[in-house]
Amino acid sequence: MAFSLPQYSASSEQYPSKPIVIKVAFPAGGGVDGVVRQILASLQSSLGQPVVVENLPGVGGAIGVMNVARASSDGYTLLAHANDLILAPLVLSSAQYKATDFRLITPLSRSDFILVARPGLAGKKLKDLVEMSKTTQGGLSIAHQGLGSLSHLASEDFASFAGMQITGVPYKGGAPIIQDLLGNHVDLAFLPIAANSISMIKEGRIIPVGLAASQRNAEIPDVATLAEGRDRTFEYASWSVIMVKRDVPESVAERLNIAIRKAIETPEFQRFAKDSAAKPFGMSLKEADVFYASAIKQYADMAVKFKLQPQ
Secondary structure (H helix, E strand, O other), X not given: OOOOOOOXXXXXHOOOOOOEEEEEOOOOOOHHHHHHHOOHHHHXXXXXXXXXXXXXXXXXXXXXXXXXXXXXXXXXXXXXXXXXXXXHHHHOOOOOOOXXXXXXXXXEEEEEEEEEEOHHHOOOXXXXXXXXXXXXXXXXXXXXXXXXXXXXXXXXXXXXXXXXXXXXXXXXXXXXXXXXXXXXXXXXXXXXXXXXXXXXXXXXXXXXXXXXXXXXXXXXXXXXXXXXXXXXXXXXXXXXXXXXXXXXXXXXXXXXXXXXXXXXXXXXXHHHHHHOOOEEOOOOHHHHXXXXXXHHHHHHHHHHHOOOOOO
C-alpha cells in the first residue's frame, strides 16, 4: 500500500533526539513481542535513534500499560499491546486505567480467529456439533484464556450466533489450551491463525470448524468461514498495536505513525507476516483514531451483553 508522507512541523523535526523505548505488555518470545521486534531495524533507520524493547508482562497486560501511563507524554515511551488493552479494564479491577487514556498509533498486524475441535471430533461438521451440544449435559466444552479475554468473548458470542450449548473452561494461556485439545480433554477452542495452528490443522492433529473472518484463508482454503450461508457476519481477530499516551503531541504521533507504517511495508515485515500467517495491518493516524474508537465501543457493548464486571 503506497502512501504520501505529510509535511512535519518544526517540533516533529526535532523528535526524536534520544532513544525510544517500546514497552511490550507481554513476555519475550510471545506473539506481540515477535511482531514488534520485526519493525525495530526499520524504525531505527527512519527515526535516526536507537529503539529498544522492554518486556513488562503480567495481569493481562495491565502492568505494562500502567508503566507507560506513568511515563512522560513526550513520545519516547511507546506501548506494544493487543485487543486486551481495551478488554482488561472491563473485567479486571486491577487494571486501573481507561482505554481512552491511550491513542492508537497504528496496528501492526492481525490474526483472524479459527474455531477448532479436538481430534476425537474429526468428521463432525458445524451443524453436527450444534446438535451434539444440545444432547450433551452441560453442552460442549470450549476453552478460553480467562474471563473477559477475546477468546472468551468469541466463545460466548459464537454460542449465541450458532445456537450452541457450551461450558466455558478458562486457561492461563494458549499453550495449555492446545495441549488439552490434542489430548481430547476439551472439545473446542478459538485460536488465532498462526503458523503452528495451520500446521496442526494440515496434519490432522486438531480439527478446523470454521474461520471467524470475512473470507477464507489461502493457507487452508477448504475451511469455510463460520458465517458462510448465514445472514450476519462473525469476525474475531487478535491484533498487535503500538500505542502512546493520549496527550502525546500530534506532530510526534504523526511522525511515529509514518515511521511504523514504513516498517510494515518493508519486504522483511511482509515476509514475516506471511510466514506467521498474519496480515499486515497498518493505517493512517486518522484511520487509527476511528478504528480504535469503534473497537472501544464494540467491546463495551459486548461487556454489557455478557454481563461482564471488573473483578
